Amino acid sequence: MRSRLGHHLTSCAVRVAGLYHELRQGYLGFPEGIARLLSRVCDRSYAMYLVNGAVIALGLRLSPFNGMDRANTADLLWLTGGFLTCTLVMAELTYA
Structure with missing residues (x-):
């Protein structure tokens, strides 16, 4: 059970890190102001x-x-x- 939970949490962390990277690179298509605000909140x-x-x-x-x-x-x-x-x-x- 413990290894499944650890695997799930690691998987979630990798997904969030990937979304954060895409947001910083501008791949998600948000307007400049919204992307800057989301980046600030993520930081x-x-x-x-x-x-x-x-x-x-x-x-x-x-x-x-x-x-x-x-x-x-x-x-x-x-x-x-x-x-x-x-x-x-x-x-x-x-x-x-």
Whole structure:
């Protein structure tokens, strides 16, 4: 079982690396601005992964997010937008 999982994860990593290379080379046909934005997000994806847990832990304890109704769609959209914005800002600040 363990070797199958390792093989699957390696296969996924190779696919993502291939897509990233094609994006950087311009083979996917995205317009220049979108390709540059996607490339920037790909470069910072590991930083986003690292700060995501801290952003959620802090966000759930802070007062603006604490009183929100998570069953209300509008509140949920604000919550998701807030977490996404905080994650992107923190990832940008920690990206080296």
